[in-house]
Amino acid sequence: MEQKTIVITGASDGVGAAAARELAGRGAQVVLVGRSPQKTTALAEELGAPHHLADFASLAQVRRLAAELDAAYPRIDVLANNAGGIMGSKRKVTEDGNELTFQVNHLAGFLLTTLLMDKLIASRACVIQTSSVAARLAGRVELDNLQLEHGYSAQSAYGASKLENILFTRELHRRFHDQGISAAAFHPGVVGTNFALDTDSPMRFFYAAGFLRRLFTITPDRGADQLVWLADGTPGTTWQSGGYYEKRKPGHTAAQADDAETARRLWDASARLVGPA
Numbered sequence: 001m002e003q004k005t006i007v008i009t010g011a012s013d014g015v016g017a018a019a020a021r022e023l024a025g026r027g028a029q030v031v032l033v034g035r036s037p038q039k040t041t042a043l044a045e046e047l048g049a050p051h052h053l054a055d056f057a058s059l060a061q062v063r064r065l066a067a068e069l070d071a072a073y074p075r076i077d078v079l080a081n082n083a084g085g086i087m088g089s090k091r092k093v094t095e096d097g098n099e100l101t102f103q104v105n106h107l108a109g110f111l112l113t114t115l116l117m118d119k120l121i122a123s124r125a126c127v128i129q130t131s132s133v134a135a136r137l138a139g140r141v142e143l144d145n146l147q148l149e150h151g152y153s154a155q156s157a158y159g160a161s162k163l164e165n166i167l168f169t170r171e172l173h174r175r176f177h178d179q180g181i182s183a184a185a186f187h188p189g190v191v192g193t194n195f196a197l198d199t200d201s202p203m204r205f206f207y208a209a210g211f212l213r214r215l216f217t218i219t220p221d222r223g224a225d226q227l228v229w230l231a232d233g234t235p236g237t238t239w240q241s242g243g244y245y246e247k248r249k250p251g252h253t254a255a256q257a258d259d260a261e262t263a264r265r266l267w268d269a270s271a272r273l274v275g276p277a
């Protein structure tokens with residue numbers, strides 16, 4: 001089989017870095033996308049892999065990243081939209097005017113994917129979203145409140161963004177599967193990473209090194225298994241396009257994830273917010 005080119009965002013740490021190590025070890029050409037120059041270059045040197053930098057709090061940086069990826073790689077077989085996290089208890093707005101969680105976790109991946117769409121179609125690519133069980137536990141997408149101007153909390157913003165990852169997956173499948181795109185979203189498990197550590201979210205106590213982390217979290221290698229399984233698998237055979245997965249099986253998520261009208265309207269609203277491709 002030909003070597004796959006696999007682009008992973010959020011590859012500088014945690015689940016993304018563990019997946020990058022495993023997939024590079026299996027012989028894929030892994031392309032690392034990170035925010036921190038130090039962490040990203042260190043992993044690139046370790047793996048002998050190319051790397052790119054972008055802060056998803058800036059859509060200009062996402063546009064520049066898409067142009068770099070488009071110019072550097074003749075094909076992209078897998079795009080893993082994995083970068084993200086939970087933000088602080090105070091609502092923040094990016095330079096683009098979007099609520100920070102919504103932009104970093106959903107809009108940036110949406111923009112990157114749509115900017116690369118011609119190449120992804122030509123490559124018959126898989127587009128994978130790192131979602132979360134939080135989509136079911138705390139997710140509610142209100143199309144008239146995407147920016148969480150009303151009722152913001154770190155948890156509600158995070159849950160909504162992770163549900164948006166699944167709605168985006170469903171709509172990508174609906175719009176582009178017949179052109180060769182396959183899409184999937186997944187929950188990696190509760191993984192002992194840097195998740196929440198630089199925020200004031202109460203969730204940081206679970207992730208900080210110590211008793212709770214040992215008791216309640218799995219290792220990044222185990223968390224990455226789901227991403228690796230999708231990236232290295234065969235859509236239509238090992239997994240089905242449009243699906244949401246946990247532990248290598250279709251997972252149970254929020255009822256709203258099956259609302260096709262919300263998925264369609266979220267796509268249209270996201271396209272309006274990022275402007276012309």
Ligand SMILES: NC(=O)c1ccc[n+]([C@@H]2O[C@H](COP(=O)([O-])OP(=O)(O)OC[C@H]3O[C@@H](n4cnc5c(N)ncnc54)[C@H](OP(=O)(O)O)[C@@H]3O)[C@@H](O)[C@H]2O)c1
Binds near residue numbers: 086132133
């Ligand atoms: N850990 C869990 O229990 C868990 C559970 C469910 C879902 N998830 C999801 O898994 C994904 C990976 O998280 P993780 O647990 O591996 O956490 P992590 O160790 O904190 O890694 C997060 C990754 O995302 C990147 N990132 C964060 N903010 C960014 C921004 N503004 N622009 C560009 N990149 C940014 C980070 O880049 P730098 O390090 O270079 O700054 C890092 O590579 C996230 O989407 C998260 O929501 C995690």
